[in-house]
Amino acid sequence: MTIAQVIFYLFAALAVGGGLGVVLMRNAVYAALFLILSLLAVAGIYILLASEFLALVQILIYGGAITVIFLFALMLTRVADLSESLIGAQWPLAAGASALLMGLLATAVATSDWPGDAAGEITSIPFPVLGEALFGQWAAPFEIASLVLLVALIGAIVIAREEEGE
Amino acid sequence: MEEARSVAQQIPLEHFLVLSAILFSLGVYGVLTRRNAVLIIMSVELMLNAAAINMIAFAAYTAPDRFIGMIFAIFIITIAAAEAGLALAIVLRLFRNQGTANVDEVDELKW
Numbered sequence: 001m002t003i004a005q006v007i008f009y010l011f012a013a014l015a016v017g018g019g020l021g022v023v024l025m026r027n028a029v030y031a032a033l034f035l036i037l038s039l040l041a042v043a044g045i046y047i048l049l050a051s052e053f054l055a056l057v058q059i060l061i062y063g064g065a066i067t068v069i070f071l072f073a074l075m076l077t078r079v080a081d082l083s084e085s086l087i088g089a090q091w092p093l094a095a096g097a098s099a100l101l102m103g104l105l106a107t108a109v110a111t112s113d114w115p116g117d118a119a120g121e122i123t124s125i126p127f128p129v130l131g132e133a134l135f136g137q138w139a140a141p142f143e144i145a146s147l148v149l150l151v152a153l154i155g156a157i158v159i160a161r162e163e164e165g166e
Numbered sequence: 167m168e169e170a171r172s173v174a175q176q177i178p179l180e181h182f183l184v185l186s187a188i189l190f191s192l193g194v195y196g197v198l199t200r201r202n203a204v205l206i207i208m209s210v211e212l213m214l215n216a217a218a219i220n221m222i223a224f225a226a227y228t229a230p231d232r233f234i235g236m237i238f239a240i241f242i243i244t245i246a247a248a249e250a251g252l253a254l255a256i257v258l259r260l261f262r263n264q265g266t267a268n269v270d271e272v273d274e275l276k277w
Contacts (some may be wrong), residue, residue: 046222052238066247073204087201
């Protein structure tokens with residue numbers, strides 16, 4: 001086994017283990033902490049695929065910002081002491097459905113012929129090239145994405161705000 | 167000569183796709199079983215991450231010089247951030263109005 005393979009399987013196991021923790025943990029705060037583990041492991045996979053920029057974005061936005069929002073939401077909605085109501089009664093059915101979905105996806109992956117399997121080097125994209133593409137060729141989607149973020153920001157404030165009448 | 171081989175030759179593309187499929191299925195399971203709205207959104211984040219892994223893997227293996235998959239993944243993360251902020255604001259509002267974040271108890275569509 002080469003070093004790259006060891007790293008891949010290590011991070012893949014961490015990501016899947018973290019994902020299992022997210023969906024199985026009886027304590028909501030532990031589930032949020034397992035989500036951080038899973039997201040950081042995915043960042044490691046990105047580095048393995050020579051996408052350092054995306055790994056940094058993943059750690060900053062997912063590992064930092066989004067999980068902190070989750071922990072704040074858990075704190076504000078006080079669910080940590082309601083642990084028995086976290087998992088619904090229909091979990092065997094859901095487990096069967098998701099296992100079936102995973103089997104289908106894995107079969108599709110295994111039986112398909114993927115192009116570029118024997119591709120040579122995975123080249124790392126330099127940050128300046130990525131930035132030029134993002135602000136040149138992809139400028140319109142970039143602007144729309146910033147608009148979406150602005151709308152989400154305003155919307156979140158309006159929705160979560162305390163009204164005088166309440 | 168082991169070291170001279172690239173990552174692409176050591177790990178087939180399928181392994182990344184299977185990892186992504188496992189994470190996506192875990193997310194589906196979480197969305198179906200979790201009863202707390204915050205935990206459902208956490209499972210949705212798992213599914214979004216699985217999709218992003220797919221994008222990156224295809225970008226790296228099939229068109230490494232055009233990195234369109236990377237751009238897509240950046241937009242996925244942007245949308246995920248917006249989605250998490252908005253959804254958690256809605257959950258907070260729900261909790262304030264109904265006193266619960268349990269989706270089984272919130273089935274009236276109006277109040």
